[in-house]
Amino acid sequence: MTVVSATCPRRDRSGEIVFTGVSEDGELRECPDCSSEVAVDPRCNEVLHVEEEP
Ligand SMILES: [Zn+2]
Known part of the structure; x- marks a missing residue:
């Protein structure tokens, strides 16, 4: 099983x-x-993160 970890750049929140x-x-x-x-x-x-069209 493949596991990918990252952080979210769009929220001011720590933790992966x-x-x-x-x-x-x-x-x-x-x-x-x-x-x-x-x-x-x-x-x-x-x-x-896939950019959303306005
Ligand atoms: Zn995110």
Whole structure:
């Protein structure tokens, strides 16, 4: 099981958010902190917040 951890840059809150069971190719999840869509990439151990169109 792939686990990717990150911090949410959109909320002034400490602590990591952890995504478990991530597909090896990466997948879209919902950030538990800000409820935005995030692209989770286990290969880079990276979580990118998808920018929302205004
Ligand atoms: Zn977030």
